[in-house]
Amino acid sequence: MRRAPRPGSAARRLPVAIGLAAGLAALALMTALTLARAQQPIQPLVADLSKHLVAITTAFSGTDVLLFGATDGPGDVVLVVRGPSTRKVVRKKAPVAGIIWANRDSVTFENVPAFYQVFASRPPDEILPASVLSRHQIGTEHLAFTLVDRSVTDSFVPGFRAALVRLKQKLGLYGDRVFPVTLLANRLFRAELHFPANVPTGSYSVEVYLIRDGDVVSAEITPLIISKIGVGAEIFDFAQQRPALYGLAAIVVAIVTGWLAAVALQRK
Numbered sequence: 304m305r306r307a308p309r310p311g312s313a314a315r316r317l318p319v320a321i322g323l324a325a326g327l328a329a330l331a332l333m334t335a336l337t338l339a340r341a342q343q344p345i346q347p348l349v350a351d352l353s354k355h356l357v358a359i360t361t362a363f364s365g366t367d368v369l370l371f372g373a374t375d376g377p378g379d380v381v382l383v384v385r386g387p388s389t390r391k392v393v394r395k396k397a398p399v400a401g402i403i404w405a406n407r408d409s410v411t412f413e414n415v416p417a418f419y420q421v422f423a424s425r426p427p428d429e430i431l432p433a434s435v436l437s438r439h440q441i442g443t444e445h446l447a448f449t450l451v452d453r454s455v456t457d458s459f460v461p462g463f464r465a466a467l468v469r470l471k472q473k474l475g476l477y478g479d480r481v482f483p484v485t486l487l488a489n490r491l492f493r494a495e496l497h498f499p500a501n502v503p504t505g506s507y508s509v510e511v512y513l514i515r516d517g518d519v520v521s522a523e524i525t526p527l528i529i530s531k532i533g534v535g536a537e538i539f540d541f542a543q544q545r546p547a548l549y550g551l552a553a554i555v556v557a558i559v560t561g562w563l564a565a566v567a568l569q570r571k
Contacts, residue, residue: 346375346521347374347375347376347513347520347521348372348373348374348375348511348513348521348522348523349372349373349374349523350370350371350372350382350509350511350523350525351370351371351372351525352368352369352370352496352509352525352527353368353369353370353371354368355525355526355527355528356527356528356529356530357498357502357527357528357529357530358530358531358532359502359504359529359530359531359532360531360532363500364500365497365498365499365500365502366497366498367495367496367497367498368495368496368498368527369493369494369495369496370382370422370493370494370495370496370509370511370525371491371492371493372491372492372493372511372523373490373491373492374489374490374492374513374521375490376489376490377489377515378489378513378514378515378520379423379424379425379430379513379514379515380423380424380484380486380492380511380512380513380514381421381422381423381424381427381430381431381441381484381511381512381514382421382422382423382484382494382509382510382511382512383419383420383421383422383439383440383441383509383510383512384418384419384420384421384422384496384507384508384509384510384527385416385418385419385507385508385509385510386416386417386418386419386476386502386503386505386507387416387417387503387505387506387507388413388414388415388416388417389415389416389417389503390411390412390413390415390451391411391412391415391467392409392410392411392412393409393410393411393412393463393464393466393467394407394408394409395407395408395409395463395466408459408463410450410459410460410463410464411450411451411452412448412449412450412451412463412464412467413448413449413451414447414448414449415446415448415467416446417476417503417505418476418477418498418502418503418507419443419446419471419476419477419478420477420478420482420496421441421442421443421478421481421482422481422482422483422484422494422496423481423482423483423484424483424484424485424486424492426481427441427442427481428442430514430517431514431517431518431519432517433445435517435518435519439510439512439519441512442481443468443472443477443478446468448464448467474501475499475501476499476501476502476503482494496509498529502529503529504529504530504531505528505529506526506527506528507526507527507528507529508524508525508526508527509524509525509526509527510522510523510524511523511524511525
């Protein structure tokens with residue numbers, strides 16, 4: 304004789320079945336996500352900066368920015384810090400009538416980085432051929448300045464180019480050597496990027512290259528912004544947008560300052 308089902312037994316089994324189905328669905332989803340991540344290729348190079356904005360205030364005296372990253376295996380790391388492109392005129396002085404010195408010849412270059420430094424775990428010319436260095440413009444000797452016009456013959460252009468690089472190095476805007484990249488356990492790396500007090504403002508790029516077997520196997524570009532903020536930035540913008548008013552205000556301030564100084568000295 305068959306027993307009749309107890310009232311409410313089906314209702315009690317229904318939440319159990321729903322919970323079991325939900326658990327199986329969640330397990331299937333987690334398995335699918337794990338397989339998808341396992342199938343994704345591992346990035347050979349990852350890099351980032353400790354900060355992406357350098358704020359220049361009236362008390363700015365230079366700053367350091369930490370670059371850090373990791374690779375998927377052994378290899379050398381080269382990074383290039385490049386400032387915004389500018390146009391520069393290089394002039395050469397010569398004696399006139401044997402009495403005074405004046406600017407005679409000049410050369411104008413475009414695509415001149417306002418700031419340029421190279422960092423590497425080993426000297427770049429030891430791990431990369433000249434063709435690759437030239438392709439990626441690694442090293443001041445491989446920078447591709449664009450010659451706009453000139454008043455001298457082609458034989459004098461290299462001298463003007465070398466003079467431009469030398470002046471930039473003297474100002475501390477171009478590195479006069481290759482700075483170190485520290486490798487940690489052949490996977491992690493770091494470098495300290497230094498920006499002097501006279502660093503130009505604008506959009507910078509930090510180019511990181513992973514080198515293996517004499518070639519670039521991976522590259523990553525990280526942006527960096529250097530900008531003026533505060534009262535100094537407002538004065539700079541005013542001087543750029545309204546130069547006539549800025550000059551007039553500077554004259555007035557100089558006159559008032561001189562008058563106040565004269566009054567103070569007379570009282571003493």
